[in-house]
Amino acid sequence: MSNHSIKIRKIFFLNSIIFILVSYMLFVASLLKNESSLFKANKITVDVSLSALTEPPIYLKVISTILFFHDVYLHKETLVVANSHRSEHTVIIPLRTLFINTLVDLVAPIAALFVVLLTSITCTTLINIKKYSSKLKPACQKVDALLKSFDDNHQEMNNEGELIYLETALDHLKKQTANHKAHREEEDICDKLTKLLDRHAYMDHISREIEISTKTGRKSGLLFVDLDGFKRVNDSFGHSFGDEVLIQVSERLRSVIRSQGLEFKETSLDLEYNLARLGGDEFSIFVQELTSSEEAIRIASNVLQELERDFILGNKNIKISASIGIAIYPDSAATPNALLQMADVAMYRAKAQGRGVYRIYTPEMGSKMRRYHYLLEEIRLAIDSNNFSLNYQPIIHVDGYTISYFEALARWHHSSEGYITPSEFIPIAEDSNLILELGDWVLDEACRQMASWYNAGMKKSRISVNVSGVQLKHRSLYSWVMSSLSKTGLPASSLMIEITESCFIEASKDIVVELEKLRAEGIMIAIDDFGTGFSSLSLLADLPIDILKIDQLFISKAMKDIKYKKILCSIVSMAEQLELKVVAEGIEQIDQLDLLKSLGVAYIQGYLISRPQPSNYVGKKIFCQNLSILAQTGTGVWEPEESRGVSLF
């Protein structure tokens, strides 16, 4: 009960006591006065003998004592008051008459007293209410401000009924703080973008569940879901587009959890504990109780099916698949971390075996993971001990095999493993940023080699160096390239840089500026593997590029599919309009060359002409066999290897 209402009750109680006391005093006084005046008036008095009066019952005696008269008797069953001066005969008056007279006398004073006291109660109550209101108002305003901080739409208090308002507002506040607490708890353990459980909370959940599985002897399953080609989506359409895709993916995974009856919720929060975003484009699903591996396979197939449906974002339709690794407790691993790791290993196997598929972990798969870590260490050692080398592949003009330039390609001959392909070691070097050190060496070595060829007379040719996205991000391109040129003495006009299409798409404004500066120096820029990314064609107009290298995959498709052939034709004519040179990559067969020639492609690169070769091979070919041509043209001629026995023209 509030202080305010206690105070009002006190006032009421005190006033009632005063009213009763004063009324009592008035009544007694009036009663005594009436008694004596009635006896004096002698009008309604009756003379009786004392023997006719009997004592009244005891309770009437008590009442008469409270009312201050003692001479109350019964006379013929009527209560009477006797005169105090008594002899054998005495005078009496009926008690009823005495009371009626007294009550009549008291009506006016009691009514007046009642009014006075009522007014006093009302006034003090009103004063009190006002006093409390003025004290409550700031409290209400504070509660208002608090509520507003929780809810922008909160209605501010009106002027009436602060106490009632305060009570409801506090109730509201209690609810809001409870909601807020739950929300905060949820935020602490969930991924900000997708609102799925984060890795940390998910692992805690798996630990708890695995403990139960250990006790009960049940099996559990963990699915590691990784989207295929998500990086490409991000690169092509930007990160906010990629974020939208991730949100839609989480929604689809939530629906799988529901449809497969895998829900697990903690009571106070609305979070699904069996589904998590582990980071980037990696998600995971946990199955507490697994009756058989077929059940995990059924769930994985369901996930793949869900993710294979087109993603619709604005006016774009995107296709995304996923690779899934499955690990089963306790068959695959005995701890939550190991379980996740094994599912990850199985997922890598799924990726390697074609993407869009699932694989259940088997012990031999672990070796793939081990190889990754082994190679990572070996790359580090190879960089330190200078174990990389460069091969050079000519890019020739289709008329007369004149060498336009050479592409420098990194090679690694491992002491015990033998030749390790760039497609195996470059991604690991990129993942670990070791590409920065390796790329520094590649640029310096390529420039050094080209400078020596340049000095030997190859003045009209260039060397082209591949630069990865990691290098673009971490190296200040202009000063990095210019310092290598000045170190090696190679003229800028003898250098070209190749950047893959996907890196170009995500290139920031700063990178574009750096590229423009390089071009101004005379360095050429090529867009590599064109046709495999999702770049818009307007990119070609906007970017500072000179050469378009069409990916070999695109060319092999154009050989079989008329649509690709038509696109290829449009790309070539558009490049011509934009004054870009077109190079076709990976030409292995004569009919590919014929097709490209018919489409007007002037430059080709491929095994048909030459595989990438070491510098001494290139040196011999140019400087021993074609010296006179070199002297005339400033570059060499590279005819197809005779052993192949192909006739180009």
Ligand code: C2E
């Ligand atoms: P890329 O830049 O597109 O290089 C062309 C690749 O196609 C080379 O593969 C080359 O050997 C191969 N190739 C050329 N002609 C043919 C052909 O007729 N048929 C077939 N099947 N392949 C052909 P390689 O040397 O294995 O390099 C693969 C990729 O590794 C390169 O693709 C490039 O992206 C990357 N890479 C190689 N060296 C470096 C480097 O020093 N730095 C960076 N960042 N990446 C490099």
Ligand code: MG
């Ligand atoms: Mg290249």
Ligand code: MG
């Ligand atoms: Mg390429």
